[in-house]
Amino acid sequence: xxxxxxxxxxVVGLFVGDWAQTAVSVGILGIGWFVLxxxxxxxxxxxxxxxxxxxxxxxxTLEARQRARHS
Amino acid sequence: MYAQVLTFGAAFLGSAVESVEAxxxxxxxxxxxxxxxxxxxxxxxxxxxxxxxxxxxxxxxxRVPELTLKLIIGTLIVLFGLRWLHKAxxxxxxxxxxxxxxxxxxxxxxELHGSLLRxxxxxxxxxxxxxxxxxxxxxxxxxxVGGTSGSGGLPIAVAGGLLAMIVIAVTGVIVRKPLAxxxxxxLKYAVGIILxxxxxxxxAEGMGATWPLDLVSVLGIAAIYFGASRxxxxxxxxxxxxxx
Numbered sequence: 001x002x003x004x005x006x007x008x009x010x011v012v013g014l015f016v017g018d019w020a021q022t023a024v025s026v027g028i029l030g031i032g033w034f035v036l037x038x039x040x041x042x043x044x045x046x047x048x049x050x051x052x053x054x055x056x057x058x059x060x061t062l063e064a065r066q067r068a069r070h071s
Numbered sequence: 072m073y074a075q076v077l078t079f080g081a082a083f084l085g086s087a088v089e090s091v092e093a094x095x096x097x098x099x100x101x102x103x104x105x106x107x108x109x110x111x112x113x114x115x116x117x118x119x120x121x122x123x124x125x126x127x128x129x130x131x132x133x134r135v136p137e138l139t140l141k142l143i144i145g146t147l148i149v150l151f152g153l154r155w156l157h158k159a160x161x162x163x164x165x166x167x168x169x170x171x172x173x174x175x176x177x178x179x180x181x182e183l184h185g186s187l188l189r190x191x192x193x194x195x196x197x198x199x200x201x202x203x204x205x206x207x208x209x210x211x212x213x214x215x216v217g218g219t220s221g222s223g224g225l226p227i228a229v230a231g232g233l234l235a236m237i238v239i240a241v242t243g244v245i246v247r248k249p250l251a252x253x254x255x256x257x258l259k260y261a262v263g264i265i266l267x268x269x270x271x272x273x274x275a276e277g278m279g280a281t282w283p284l285d286l287v288s289v290l291g292i293a294a295i296y297f298g299a300s301r302x303x304x305x306x307x308x309x310x311x312x313x314x315x
Contacts, residue, residue, distance in 0.1 A: 010204050014211055015150040017157060022150060029146055033278040043283050045275035049292045052271065053299030056153055057306070060160045064307040067166055 021059045028052055073286050075227050078220045081269060082231030084262045085212035088255055089205045090239035095172045095249045096201030099179035100194045102247065108191040112198030120206040124213055128225045131218040142277025144215045148270030151211065155263030160300050162256050164307035169256050172249035209236075212266070219273050264300070268292040 016022045032048035100109040131140060161167045209232055217228025242250060268289050282288035
């Protein structure tokens with residue numbers, strides 16, 4: 001049973017470290033999907049990558065600040 | 072050709088990183104408690120992982136429409152890759168400790184300590200659990216990257232994953248100690264960027280987007296993620312110079 005629980009949490013842990021951050025990433029992809037279905041310009045999908053990249057800069061700096069505050 | 076190299080490379084690097092971690096556990100058990108039980112555990116774990124690859128690989132390749140596949144698997148690869156990249160950034164900036172195979176080795180020895188009476192069962196279970204859990208990430212990378220790169224992609228990804236496992240296993244047998252010299256953190260950083268880039272590419276294609284220069288755009292996306300990761304490391308180090 002412990003092995004199964006570890007396997008399940010391992011599978012979830014593959015994709016989710018922080019639920020809020022995951023929700024933001026999925027939200028960016030959702031907004032990207034909406035925009036892409038209305039605006040047909042080649043290369044506009046790069047905006048999704050830029051938004052996700054900005055999100056990871058924000059999330060990592062935030063986590064670093066929080067860890068620094070708690071240590 | 073470019074797609075095949077990308078598929079093989081992502082599967083090889085991802086599998087290499089996880090194989091190093093699995094090898095450390097098996098070595099710790101084998102060198103201290105004898106080889107029979109941990110090898111049985113390893114074989115059982117590898118068989119289970121192979122079943123997962125065949126099952127999900129076939130299911131994905133044969134049952135799911137291409138665009139849906141790209142959207143769903145692309146999204147999962149983005150989340151997976153960003154998670155690796157997130158950790159890599161924090162490690163590069165000195166916020167969290169680098170993954171240390173020697174420490175993992177010592178941790179496994181501690182786990183084994185005090186269970187001499189149940190020696191074989193414990194050795195078997197620890198090896199099985201270690202290889203299976205580390206291998207889950209390899210299964211995901213192989214199935215996701217192979218399944219979405221069109222016909223023939225899955226065998227190429229499986230070949231990349233298997234070759235990495237063989238290389239790491241043979242090296243482990245030769246040196247008989249944890250492969251602490253493998254630049255595991257750098258590899259994870261690179262694989263995080265590659266997977267996040269491939270995932271973004273496929274997810275957007277699944278949404279109906281067209282990329283200029285097709286797959287070559289992955290290089291542009293990778294440059295965006297790499298640039299962002301360096302900015303993040305720089306910002307963190309500037310705010311907390313002690314960590315750097």
